[in-house]
Amino acid sequence: MISFSNEIKNPYTELDKSIGGRFADNPATNACKLCAPLGASLVFKGIENCVPLIHGSQGCATYIRRYLISHFREPMDIASSSFAESSTIFGGAENFNAGIDNIISQYTPDVVGVCTSCLSETIGEDPGMLLGEYRSSRKDRELPAFINVATPSYSGNHMDGFNATVKAAVRCLCENGGGASCEMLNIFPGLVSPADMRYLKEILDDFGIDYMMLPDYSESLDSPTWDEYHKLPPGGTPRKRITQAASARASLQFGRVLGGNSRDSIGAGEWLEKQFKIKCLKPGMPIGIKESDIFFKTLETLSGKPMPEKYKNERGRLIDSYIDGHKYLFGKRAIIFGEEDFVVGMTALLSEIGVHPVVCGSGGESPHFADAINAVAGDAIKNFPEPPIIVNGADFESLLELALETRPDFLIGNSKGYYISRQMNLPLIRCGFPVHDRIGAQRLLHLGYRGAQQLFDAITNAVLEYNQDNSPMGYKYM
Ligand code: SF4
Incomplete structure (x- = not known):
């Protein structure tokens, strides 16, 4: 966790008031949230x-x-x-x-x-x-x-x-807790893609950890073609595994915010800890290297095994690509929007690749959102020309106003940002949920080193494509 130094003002207290003051009385137009x-x-x-x-x-x-x-x-x-x-x-x-x-x-x-x-x-x-x-x-x-x-x-x-x-x-x-009597780990990944879930399962298998992931729509919402019709698609967390949740050795609950209006609410992992004393570990959503490092360190502790070579190599390749792409991204400005923990994760990633998140907006209204943004931006925030504007309860009208004001180089979030991107002729890097105007949303990977790699390539290429498309001369080599 990185806190603000004395010279840097915490942007949250100032900006939350100013944004709240500016938009608080406006009815939401095209809200940045769903039902x-x-x-x-x-x-x-x-x-x-x-x-x-x-x-x-x-x-x-x-x-x-x-x-x-x-x-x-x-x-x-x-x-x-x-x-x-x-x-x-x-x-x-x-x-x-x-x-x-x-x-x-x-x-x-x-x-x-x-x-x-x-x-x-x-x-x-x-x-x-x-x-x-x-x-x-x-x-x-x-x-x-x-x-x-x-x-x-x-x-x-x-x-x-x-x-x-x-x-x-x-x-x-869940049945009455057996007080960490089985080896199973509960994992509550939050709203991530089926590809993210498959990757998480691969990682847990590679660490040799027995787990119960809830929910698990990695297969049920991204099925292969079927030879015969199934009324209900195969896949999903088995009911029997959920019954054992209160006997698990620990819970891993992703998210620094947990989303929405969850002012007082607690997640499933915290509930199990309260009811059955099952230890709940709460890493942030592992997006970007720093947040993924925390996740992998947690798995090393839980399994007693070092990170498998394959993930060390993924991490190494990711750092190498950060070096390759740094000159194209450093100093760029971005607006991030979507679910709070997604925005927090993306802020972590952008902050470590030299991009300045000028606006971090979510339709949720958690009081933990701003603190989480500030924590993951860490020391990078000292290099930003101005602190990120953090918007709770955002809608796409207010995000457009802020985009006109802050002049970002690109937007990153779900496909509902399309009209801002169209109006301002800005690249929109589609990820998170929902993505309605492209194919393959269920295969988008965000988590871990592999997810950060895909996001980094997509962001860098979107910036390069924009530059190339808008070059008066055109070029085919860089
Ligand atoms: S917000 Fe959702 S639940 Fe409420 S009326 Fe609309 S569709 Fe139905």
């Missing part, structure tokens, strides 16, 4: 043989399906209890029961994940109570396991929904 049951559905899709049920109107489930399909390009079965006028007035219990019956008969799932929409929350539906009634009315049948989580979008965004659902999965499925 809470979308985050919940994503977690449910990362549990083996799990079907999500959104308790509310059909439109919410349809929007979420469409949104996720456009990013992952995979089938996305998400059920809805299909509220109509009568359920809105008299309550949705009847639809809820019929919906779960249908899911069981159509999919024979191991787990049904129930989350709520704004509508069902507004009328005060309690899915926990509804599930209790459902179970007692069907005592004669073998039922799947249930996870239920409240996800009102008016008091949280997709990261709140995501984190609350990971915690709910552990709360609903």
Whole structure:
């Protein structure tokens, strides 16, 4: 952790006020966040043989399906209890029961994940109570396991929904803790890509660590082609592994912020520590060399083994490429936007490659965001011509205003930044979530040395391409 020296003012206290003052009264236009049951559905899709049920109107489930399909390009079965006028007035219990019956008969799932929409929350539906009634009315049948989580979008965004659902999965499925009685490590990676998850699993396997990753949509949301149709795609965290979470040796929970409005909320790892005394380690999202070093050091400690040669080589090649590309990137200015922990990770990466993050914006509203940015920017912040503007509760209108003011060289974040990029003729390096206007979002790698390598190459090449495209003469050699 690197703190500010006396000469450097902490930008957070100043800028948070000024940005809050400037944008606080404006209604959000094209918010830099998504809805809470979308985050919940994503977690449910990362549990083996799990079907999500959104308790509310059909439109919410349809929007979420469409949104996720456009990013992952995979089938996305998400059920809805299909509220109509009568359920809105008299309550949705009847639809809820019929919906779960249908899911069981159509999919024979191991787990049904129930989350709520704004509508069902507004009328005060309690899915926990509804599930209790459902179970007692069907005592004669073998039922799947249930996870239920409240996800009102008016008091949280997709990261709140995501984190609350990971915690709910552990709360609903884990069996009484055996006090670190098994060798398994819980790993809660947060909202990362399927490629990131596959890479994490490869690393853990190479260290010989037994683990339970939750969620794990590395296969279910990036499947190979199938010879025969599967109603539910293979892959996901097995229910049985989640039941052991409270007996694990430790939890590894990525993220310095944990996203959204999580002012008081805690993550699944912290919950397990509180309930069952399972030690929770909380490295930042390992994006860039410094944050990845912390992650690998943690694995060395947990496994008692040194980093395998292959990762030492990845790290070495990455440093070599930093040296090669430094002259093209040093002093460039960037706007970063997306989920808070993604932005923090990207700030860590940009700060170590000589790029000045002029604006770090997220739709989340965590009070930990600015501190996390300052911590990962570290000593590099002393070399920035001005401190990064840190924006909580950002929307794309305010980001455009800030882009016009700060004149960045490029933008880095999800594809929702496209209109800023188009209006200002700036490169947009697409990564994170969602990416709707390019192919291969599920294969984008962000984490570890390999992820930093891909990001570094993509950033450098975007800058080179921009320079080349805008050169009056043109050139083919540099
Ligand atoms: S109404 Fe609420 S739950 Fe439904 S799509 Fe909109 S924000 Fe999401």
